[in-house]
């Protein structure tokens with residue numbers, strides 16, 4: 640049987656509050672406890688809705704409800720990075736906040752991000768990087784941040800341990816109905832369309848009994864990514880590369 644974890648990205652004081660309210664109501668209706676990625680100190684101009692002064696109280700409330708709070712980067716401000724070079728998970732992405740940044744600097748960024756949340760009374764228990772891009776130094780640094788129990792990322796059909804860190808895999812955005820395995824379906828509430836909300840509600844109507852939380856997702860942890868994980872990582876990387884190539888060719892025509 641398959642299980643699904645819901646993840647919400649890019650929570651910050653200037654997120655799209657109407658959409659986030661809608662998402663929260665929807666998840667409450669089905670008693671779902673998602674992972675929510677909070678940007679400690681947002682500097683991304685894409686999130687420029689009204690500033691909510693009570694934002695941190697809201698995050699506190701989420702934590703009380705059992706939502707799993709993740710440190711989502713530090714500023715969500717990206718620099719360019721050569722795709723395919725040194726990423727921890729294979730990616731064609733050109734933008735990153737962490738990859739390529741020296742280890743000491745990454746450690747300082749992660750400490751700062753965690754501290755900002757803690758200063759607001761929040762205890763984050765996981766991390767995931769903006770744009771899914773980070774490197775081995777990110778994992779090395781994360782292991783020194785005592786509250787961080789897992790990373791929401793990676794390719795596999797079950798939670799796994801790699802380099803001393805637990806990964807709850809996030810293969811695709813979804814939501815899709817799958818025959819078996821564990822899937823994290825990622826949503827960006829601030830920019831979700833009406834159609835995306837309707838699709839999610841329909842999915843939950845039929846499948847909410849298969850939606851789990853991170854504690855249950857971590858009950859069974861593989862010792863490593865496994866052959867299936869490597870296969871999925873390479874297949875998705877190849878498929879995305881092929882799609883990118885076709886897109887670039889079409890642009891040139």
Ligand SMILES: [Zn+2]
Nearest residue numbers: 648649769770
């Ligand atoms: Zn993000």
